[in-house]
Amino acid sequence: MEVKIGVQHSPRELVVDSPKTPDEIAADVASAMSGGTKDGLLTLEDERGRRVLVPVDRIAYVEIAQADQRRVGFVAGGA
Template sequence: MEVKICVQHAARELVLECDQSPDEIERIVSEALAGKTNLLTLEDNRGRRVLVPADRLAFVEIGEQIERRVGFGAM
């Protein structure tokens, strides 16, 4: 699952590949925005954790992972 996180006053967005379901990611983001936790914490496929202060979130986009095609047959 691809997750894009936009942080206020940051020039770039964070992009993660997660094994969690879209519903689980939405629940985690909703809890952070509701004030249940001060940090949005997600872990990517490689085991790295991303921590973002909940009050600095601009938006979170949850989408399917897109296969990247390589070569001339991909056109």
């Protein structure tokens, strides 16, 4: 799953490719937002085991979607 997190006062969003299901990610986000974490952080782990920690009070939005299939190809007929 691809998770996009908008952070307040930041021009770019964070993108994490998570191995979790959309329901698991939504539960993690809801728990963090409702004060379910002691440290006030949303912690997500990507497919490679890297962790992303975001302060809950800085989250603007969270988007959960299927990861796009990356296409490799060429376009015929250039300039």
